Amino acid sequence: MKILLVGADNKWAIERYYVNYLTKLGVDIYHFPAPDIIFNYHSKNIFNKLLFKSKIRTGYAGVNKQLIKIAYEYKPDIIWVFKGMEIFPETLETLGKDFKLANYNPDHPFIISSRGSGNTNVTRSVGKYHIHFCYHNELQKKIENEFGISTVFLPFGYEKNDISYIEQSVIVEKKKVCFQANPDKYREEKINLLTQNGFEVDVYGIGWEKTYLRNNPLVKIFPIASRADFWRLNQEYRVQLNLFRQYNFGSHNMRTFEIPAVGGIQLAPYSDEQASFFEEGKEIFFFKNDEEMIANIRKILALPLSEVDSIRIAARKRSLDSGYTFTDRASTVYNTFKAML
Numbered sequence: 183m184k185i186l187l188v189g190a191d192n193k194w195a196i197e198r199y200y201v202n203y204l205t206k207l208g209v210d211i212y213h214f215p216a217p218d219i220i221f222n223y224h225s226k227n228i229f230n231k232l233l234f235k236s237k238i239r240t241g242y243a244g245v246n247k248q249l250i251k252i253a254y255e256y257k258p259d260i261i262w263v264f265k266g267m268e269i270f271p272e273t274l275e276t277l278g279k280d281f282k283l284a285n286y287n288p289d290h291p292f293i294i295s296s297r298g299s300g301n302t303n304v305t306r307s308v309g310k311y312h313i314h315f316c317y318h319n320e321l322q323k324k325i326e327n328e329f330g331i332s333t334v335f336l337p338f339g340y341e342k343n344d345i346s347y348i349e350q351s352v353i354v355e356k357k358k359v360c361f362q363a364n365p366d367k368y369r370e371e372k373i374n375l376l377t378q379n380g381f382e383v384d385v386y387g388i389g390w391e392k393t394y395l396r397n398n399p400l401v402k403i404f405p406i407a408s409r410a411d412f413w414r415l416n417q418e419y420r421v422q423l424n425l426f427r428q429y430n431f432g433s434h435n436m437r438t439f440e441i442p443a444v445g446g447i448q449l450a451p452y453s454d455e456q457a458s459f460f461e462e463g464k465e466i467f468f469f470k471n472d473e474e475m476i477a478n479i480r481k482i483l484a485l486p487l488s489e490v491d492s493i494r495i496a497a498r499k500r501s502l503d504s505g506y507t508f509t510d511r512a513s514t515v516y517n518t519f520k521a522m523l
Contacts, residue, residue, distance in 0.1 A: 183519060184210045186256055186281075188249065189264030191215040196288055196436075196508075197264050199341055203512030209519075212256050216245050216268040242303075246273040253277055260284055260519050263311075267301050274310035282522055286315040286336060290429030292324070295366075299429065313522065315515065318433040319455060334518050337459070338436045340443040342507045346413040347444050350494060353417050357483055360419035362386045362412060363437070365393050369425045372475070377401060379476050383423075386415065416446035420490065421482050424450035434459065439506050442466065442497035447490065449478055459506070465497040 185204065189197035191213055201211055220241050245268050253261060261277055262284045263269060274283060287300075291308050294300040308314070309329045315336035316322045322333040359376060363369070364387040373383050377400035390396070390403040407415055416422055424437045434456045441448040442460060450456060452468035460466035467482060469475035485493075 183208070183260075183516075183523065184212075184256065184258040185519065186212045186214060186253055186258035186261045187264070188214050188216050188261065188266070188269065190217040192218060196338075199339075199508035200512050200515060203509050204516060207512065207516045209516065212252065212258065214249060214252055216249065217265075219245055219248075220268050242268050242270065246270050249273060250276060253281060259523055262286065262515075262519075265289065265300070266304050266307055269303060269307065271303065271307045271310055274307055278310060278312070282313075283311045284313045284315065284519070285311045288317065288338070289427075290318070290321065292321075293429040295428045299427075313518070315518075318430075320432055334514065336511060336514060337455075337506075338434060338439055339506050339508045339511045340436075340439040340501065342443075342509065344409060344413075345444055346410045348414060348417060350417065350445060350491065353414075355420060355487075355490075356384075356418050357420045359383045359421045359423055359479060360386070360415060361423045361425065362407060362415060363425070364388050364406075365390050365395075366427065368428070370395060372423075372425055372472075373401065374398065375472060376476070376479065381476075381479060384419070386412075412440075413444050416441050416444050417494075420447060421479055422446040422448050424448055426451055439501065443501040443506070445494035445498040447482060447493055447497070449475065449482065459504070460497065460500055464493065465500050 187197060187201060189195065191198065201213055205211055249269065250273060258281060260282045265287050266285060277283060287304065289299040291300060291304050308325060309331065311331060314325050314331060314333045316325065316333050317337050319335065322335060325331055325333050359381050361373060361383060370393050373385065373395060376383050377398050382400050384402045384404065386404045386407050388406050395401045396403060422441045424435070424441065426435060431451070432453050434453060438450065438456055438459065442465060447467070449467045449469060452470045456466070456468065462468055467478045469478055
């Protein structure tokens with residue numbers, strides 16, 4: 183099986199997990215890093231950045247020309263596009279005549295919440311693919327009903343070889359709330375609400391020092407954690423708060439799986455999807471409104487240590503036993519592609 187994978191190749195990219203594990207399953211992969219090519223172009227100098235922002239010269243045309251050339255030289259069985267901000271719908275129409283096309287969007291094709299979460303190329307291209315992998319059940323239904331295209335449920339996961347797990351007995355617990363992600367208006371409002379109710383919150387990410395929370399005495403701001411520190415922090419804090427981006431509402435995100443993978447105690451917005459992955463009150467905690475969020479934080483902080491340890495053990499065991507790793511997600515992709523050939 184030959185796959186031409188179109189997606190990022192930086193250290194944060196989810197694509198790299200799939201390249202790694204599909205290769206181990208015997209798949210021949212050509213990784214075309216279209217997002218990186220565009221990023222390197224407009225980051226080269228201020229002139230290029232201005233041209234990109236004004237859409238006078240985006241670099242997209244050259245990437246599309248290069249993709250078509252690679253496809254007809256490499257002759258893959260399937261072209262798998264991640265998100266696809268850089269790829270024109272017309273390019274997909276051309277390629278779709280001779281190749282099977284698949285898409286996976288770890289954000290959302292119809293909810294563009296920031297400059298990096300999508301664009302008109304993504305939205306206009308939904309109907310050009312032969313199959314969509316979706317992390318969101320409602321998105322699956324929309325694509326199937328409105329475009330008549332097959333979809334496969336592909337949840338997020340965690341990378342088992344990335345985890346730095348420390349025995350819980352060695353961890354010195356911090357009986358506080360922790361949030362590890364970058365800010366947006368919704369997240370800032372929720373954290374501010376917590377401080378209004380007397381909770382101390384430690385935040386880790388890029389940009390918090392530019393928000394109004396920088397002057398809040400109950401909020402401590404830290405830089406984004408290294409991966410090793412990220413896992414340790416999930417273990418150290420009594421409460422790991424998970425606040426969704428707009429496109430994750432009603433679904434789940436990466437933190438859904440990463441926090442419990444090391445035995446972190448997660449408090450997240452309720453969704454049927456998340457409730458199908460972890461059992462409420464035993465492996466995870468949910469909230470449906472602000473009142474429940476505040477009440478559950480008080481509850482978790484007041485739990486006796488023996489019960490806290492039981493929840494941590496149960497969450498980690500569920501993660502390890504339930505096929506939530508990217509190895510498992512890659513197997514889903516492999517079996518889907520195999521059935522298409």
